[in-house]
Amino acid sequence: MDDTGERRLAVIIEDDPDIRGLLETVLSQAGFETVSADNGIDGVAAVRQFSPVVTTLDVSLPGIDGFEAAKRIRAFSNTYIVMLTARDEEIDALQGLESGADDYVTKPFRPRELRARIEAMLRRPRHPNGDATTTGPVPTTGPAMTPVWTARADGAVPAAAAPAPARALAQQPTPSPAPSAPLPAADRAPESSEEGWLEHNGLRVNAEMRIAEVDGVELELTRSEFDLVAALMDSRRRVRSKADLALRLRGEDYVTTYYVNDADKRAVEVHMANLRRKLGDNIASPRFIETVRGVGYRLAALS
Template sequence: MDTILIVEDEPKLAALMHDYLTLAGYAVHCLDNGLDVVPWVRSHAPRLILLDLMLPGRDGLEICKELRDFSAIPVIMITARVEEVDRLLGLDLGADDYICKPFSPREVVARVKAILRRSPQFEQVARARLQIDEAQYRASFDGVALDLTPVELRLLNTFARAPGRVFSRDQLLDKLYSDHRVVTDRTVDSHIRNLRRKLAQASPGQDPIQSLYGVGYKLEL
């Protein structure tokens, strides 16, 4: 059963969403403090997060930004602040959708179902097989620790955030180097080769990074 995490400090609203999502067949857990979210997600890996913007402890945008450092779990932001800048900032930080207060609990259920339909089953498999902690520079594949360089870790994390998506060499270069150094696109090929070798060492016979001639690379498990 898919687990939905509700992060909302208004008890009545959290309870209402909890009841409707439970009736829709989901397992539901509620938190009311922003400081508790990241540790809980790291330990439990919910299928989707309903995240209020204004929370005690930490606000939702800050939480969403940290979640995207290590997780591709879909996030629906809940907010009473409808200013366009907040919407754009939230989406830039990795939010998948918004729901503005006041809203119908049926709308919440519909949005959750829509997001999960757009999130293929493959993404669940990818999250289960690939564990990435970018903050600690750690990753594992099929339970085996990977000895990755920082660039290789960023490369793998880029793929893991959008499994099945094809990235061109130029797109990958933009993700790999924060100092905008001048490198050739063949640098990506070198990193890909090294990453493939390390993934194969962790899980022999597996080659999850696929190349599309003249187009780029994608992650397929």
């Protein structure tokens, strides 16, 4: 249970029994009940059945690999996905993010780091319609899954057939930037066309509603993509470094003791490339987001 009394449930998709046991211990200590699966197909079925808040997903799985499992999960669920990858295979992390994962942890991982990353994700708001409907048959292909539940504080064991209720984290309003001296037209802040909305060159973002539109058409953005565009809109034309944006994706607004490595920065690049594609932005002549070589990103000049 969390502080609001809601049940916190996690699905663990991992074929290595030792790592699976470690994940169960770490998540149980963090206040989660756990359901475990040792292959991708059963793992997808468990996510559909139990609607977890968090799902940990190994890359190398029997049946279907972690990338395919992430794509299938993301088609119907907004669970937070943490991909587990081999330390020397950075490409796994990038592919995992492109498949719909929210974060990744390299193996062997430090339990305290995994727990910190999960808690940081839980502080990030979810889209109002983010908890996808989980009705429909549960796939039966592959070996049968035996759910493994951790003991609850009251000693009760939940019924495996009863899906967990959809959960949504509280929306946290984004504070308005402090007023500043007038800027040149090219450096002007996004305009506030309506309450809660920021607009820049036809791009409109509402941080509280988690909605982004281009020329009146709503965009289908992942949480990470939305967090990036919201951060840039909130920063006016100030440059945001890749390290700063990596921390933003973890739910940290300021530099902390968390280490930002090259893989974290590459992850920002992957999310930014996906965001630009959905915006229809031309990197050579950007309308919305421009790259500041060697530093990071900022809004393009007003057109």
